[in-house]
Amino acid sequence: MKLLRELRAAGKGQDMAALLERIPYARFLGIEVDRKGNELTMVLPFQDHLIGNVALPALHGGTIGAFLEFTAAIQLLFDTESERLPKTIDISIDYLRSGRPVTTYGRAIITKHGRRVANVRAEAWQEDRTRLIATAHGHFLLTPVGE
Amino acid sequence: MTDAGSSGWAEHSIHEHLAHIPHARALGVELMDYRDGHCVVRLPYAEQLVGDPDTGVIHGGVITAVLDNASGMAVPREGLSPEQRAIATLDLRIDYMRPAEPNMDLIVTADCYQITRSVVFIRATATQNDGERLIASSVATFMLGANRAAPPGFSNPGEPK
Numbered sequence: 001m002k003l004l005r006e007l008r009a010a011g012k013g014q015d016m017a018a019l020l021e022r023i024p025y026a027r028f029l030g031i032e033v034d035r036k037g038n039e040l041t042m043v044l045p046f047q048d049h050l051i052g053n054v055a056l057p058a059l060h061g062g063t064i065g066a067f068l069e070f071t072a073a074i075q076l077l078f079d080t081e082s083e084r085l086p087k088t089i090d091i092s093i094d095y096l097r098s099g100r101p102v103t104t105y106g107r108a109i110i111t112k113h114g115r116r117v118a119n120v121r122a123e124a125w126q127e128d129r130t131r132l133i134a135t136a137h138g139h140f141l142l143t144p145v146g147e
Numbered sequence: 148m149t150d151a152g153s154s155g156w157a158e159h160s161i162h163e164h165l166a167h168i169p170h171a172r173a174l175g176v177e178l179m180d181y182r183d184g185h186c187v188v189r190l191p192y193a194e195q196l197v198g199d200p201d202t203g204v205i206h207g208g209v210i211t212a213v214l215d216n217a218s219g220m221a222v223p224r225e226g227l228s229p230e231q232r233a234i235a236t237l238d239l240r241i242d243y244m245r246p247a248e249p250n251m252d253l254i255v256t257a258d259c260y261q262i263t264r265s266v267v268f269i270r271a272t273a274t275q276n277d278g279e280r281l282i283a284s285s286v287a288t289f290m291l292g293a294n295r296a297a298p299p300g301f302s303n304p305g306e307p308k
Contacts, residue, residue: 002201024197025206028173049173052216060170061219061236062212069208085199088207092240 004082013081016040016074029063031070040078042071042106051101059099064124068093068136071106072120076140079110084143086118091138099133102126111137118142161186161220171216174209184223184259188213192250203249210247210273210283213255215239218269218287221257227291234267235293241285251275253282265291 003022004013012018016033020026029050032043044050044067052060069091076086108122123135161181165171165188174196180187190196190213198206215236222234247253257271266288273283 003199022200023206024195024200025209026198028195029208049169051169052171054167054169060168060212060216061239062174062208062215063170065211065215065239065241066206066208069206069211087246088241088243090240090242091207091211092238093211094238095236098235 004077004084008081014078016078019077020070020074025066026070029066029070031067033074040075040107042067042074042108044104044106046101046103053098056098057101059101059104061093061095064095064099064104064134065091065093065136067104067106068108068122068124068134069138071122071124072108072136072138073140075108075122076110076118076120076142080113080118080142081145082142083145086140086142089117089139089141091136093134093136095134097131097133099124100126104133105129114142115144116142165220168216170212174212176213176216179254181220183225184221184262185257186217186221187254187256188217188220190253190255192252197249202246204246205249205253207241207243207283210243210253211239211241213253214241214257214271214273214283214285215287217255217257218271218285219289221259221269221271222267222289222291223259223262230294231292233294234289234291237266237288237290239285239287241283243283244281247273247282248275248280254278267291 034041050059050063051057073086106124110120112119118140121137123132125132165178175191177189179189196205196209255273261268269287271285
């Protein structure tokens with residue numbers, strides 16, 4: 001993929017903020033990344049257009065699902081050099097609590113990293129790290145560098 | 148299209164419902180067809196939804212959002228009390244078959260295939276090209292009567308105010 005190759009050439013292969021900046025849908029959602037050493041936390045600042053239920057109010061389930069999918073894919077790219085963005089094969093999202101109109105955080109761990117397929121778990125929370133609002137697990141198709 | 152009847156959701160009110168979902172409006176979701184337990188929406192292609200700038204393919208998360216939205220709207224409402232109509236998504240599982248073709252509409256069709264006293268089961272597909280190109284399929288479960296405004300005396304001590 002041209003984009004990833006360019007970032008690697010510029011020495012930004014691990015700069016996930018630079019990658020997110022180049023993905024229109026990441027900009028649309030307003031996703032940011034907070035890196036501490038080799039730990040990534042994805043950040044979704046609240047915006048009005050992320051709301052799904054104005055009465056509660058609550059974040060749209062799709063917003064949370066998309067955020068978890070980004071969290072998983074970005075973690076995969078951070079952990080492994082890849083020729084292309086990981087392709088989602090499937091993702092399963094559990095909604096645990098309604099998302100309140102505040103900043104949401106996400107983290108992912110790769111539970112199994114095969115040569116072609118990776119199994120990833122992701123979780124999202126808001127003010128309290130112990131009170132998850134949603135979790136997800138999914139399979140992603142990988143294209144290792146050099147293939 | 149059918150009127151859902153006095154106990155259900157008339158077509159004009161489902162249009163209004165969709166218009167009042169800020170995220171659906173931001174994505175550009177349009178209602179194509181509706182009857183109780185069945186819903187079809189259209190998502191026109193837009194540059195801001197792209198997930199891969201090299202190919203112009205929209206992001207999987209966009210499809211997740213539209214499947215979630217259409218599935219929620221396909222939860223039947225006829226014969227349910229106003230309390231029961233407050234729904235919450237329990238889970239959503241999506242299988243992605245192939246990338247969505249750039250510059251084409253995405254059509255999402257959602258159907259209820261089982262309803263119990265407290266849980267609703269919805270299947271949905273996302274297609275292009277008059278249904279010939281299957282992009283993704285999903286199954287979702289929804290809880291009925293999930294009003295989070297806890298009745299007096301039922302406040303959860305751990306719940307932030």
